[in-house]
Amino acid sequence: MGLQQLTATRGAELKGAETGEAAVLAPRVGNRALFGGLALLTTVIVLLDLGSGDELRIVPLLVVVPALVSVFGTIRQTVGVASWIMVVAVTSRLVTGGTFWDITSSVIFTVLACFLGVGACALRIRHATEIARLRSAAVALQRQILRPLPIVTDQVVAHGTYAPIEEDRLVGGDIYEVVSSPYGTRVIIGDVQGKGLAAIGAGFAVLGAFREAAIREPSLTGVVDALEDAVARHNAFSAQTGEIERFVTALVLGFDGDGRVQAVNCGHLLPRLLHDGVACPAPLRRTSVPLGLAELSSEARVTEWLDFPAGATLLMFTDGVTEARDAAGAFYPLDTRLGHWTHHGPRELLDALHRDLEEFSGGVRRDDIAVLAVRRKQSGSPMRPEDPDRGARRATEAFSGR
Known part of the structure; x- marks a missing residue:
């Protein structure tokens, strides 16, 4: 979830809702199609009414039309349809005749039904406007929590995908960040225990601490220690408010451009290294406890080194990938599938992974x-995509299905 496409979508919805000229919760119907269909429907109903005689009146059924239009039309369209229906229904009732009370009650019922349709449309537009504004605010907040991908620094180019399980949210319990610092590029990917707003809060605490520590701390273990402190503070606050304390699995990497990468693994899944037609787990032999659980271990977190040659791709992921299941309950065979995509570029690799995972x-x-x-990043080449939001859009559309 880069999320550039979602941002554009929410912005369009907000604009339509504020002007009242587009239905946010459903596609708008053009005036020509709407009133053309209305004229045809009116003609058919009137002819059927004339053919049914005095015992069965069909024209009064037209009062439901404004209510139907209020579901998908604008206020202006609903008012137009309601006015036309009132004219047709009232004229038909006056022509057919009857007692004064029969005619009066029929006219009152028709007018009331049409006004209710217009009122329902106005309430729907108002509610849609509020929802669109909330979603727009959520997009703006999300962009402060998770930056759109791809991200380019002096050392690396990071492509990626992000998709929270809850489709009504733009952010979940998984986190990532790429920071350019005086000590090279620092990267984190993590998974907060649990789901919901509490998990998002813990993830935001880790991201805020990482963005500061990645620039301030000379060593990668210093960065991780700052993250541990941030989770401990967050858990202390959660305990005071009665919320569940959380831990965070995380993989923190440091790229300094010399062909090697530093890594501190805090209970996270091993990344995969794809190079020269081979895909294999990165040879990290030390896995520390997750962030927030340091007091349970007497061993300090240590830095390991990995070879990261030019042309290689380092794939980092959360357990939403490895724990995906098929209809029979079998887990997704990531390593087997990656063996078929070792010569793909980062964007093509992510696309292939998405299609196969889905x-x-x-x-x-x-x-x-x-x-x-x-x-x-190749030396002497900026390696910036022609459209830096293209990957974000494709990733978001693919995984979220929106």
């Missing part, structure tokens, strides 16, 4: 998904 799971996601595909 086919394998039948489109059913059981957890948030975050994936980063990192490649060294």
Whole structure:
């Protein structure tokens, strides 16, 4: 979830809702099509009414039309339809005759039904406006929590995808960040225990601490220590407010441009290294406890080194990928599938992973998904995509299905 496409979508919805000229919760119907259909419907109903005789009156059924239009039309369209229906229904009732009370009650009922249709449309537009504004604010907030991908620094280019399991939210419990610092590029990918707003709060605490520590701390272990402190403070506050304390699995990497990468693994899944036609787990042998659980271990977190040659892709991911299941309950065979895509570029690799993951799971996601595909930046070349939002849009559209 880069989320540039969602941002554009929410902005369009907000604009339409504020002007009242577009239905936010449903596509707008053009005036020509709407009133052309209305004229045809009116003609058919009137002819049927004339053919049915005095015992069965069909024209009064037209009062439901403004209510139907209020579901998808604008206020102006609903008023136009209601006015036309009132004219037709009232004229028909006056022509057919009857007692004064029969005619009066019929006219009152018709006018009341049409006004109710217009009122329902106005309430729908008002509610849609509020929802669109809330979504627009959520997009702006999300962009402060998770930056759109891809992200380019002096050392690396990071492509990625992000998709929270709850489709009414733009942010879930998975986190990522790429920071350019005086000590090289620092990267984090993590997974907060649990789901919901509490998990998002813990993730935001980690991201805020990472953005500061990545620039301030000379060593990668110093960065991780700052993240541990941030989670501990967040948990202390959660305990005071009666919320559940959380831990965060995280993989923190440091790229300094010399062909090697530093790594501190805090209980996270091992990344995969794709190079020269081979895909294999990165050879990290030390896995520390997750962030927030340091007091349970007597061992300090240490830095390991990995070879990261030019042209290689380092794939980092959360357990939403490895724990995806098929209809029979089998887990997704990530390592087997990656062996078929070792010569793909980062963007093509992510696209292939998405298609295969969706086919394998039948489109059913059981957890948030975050994936980063990192490649060294070629010396002497800016390596900036022609459209830096293209990857974000494709990733968001693919995983979220919106």
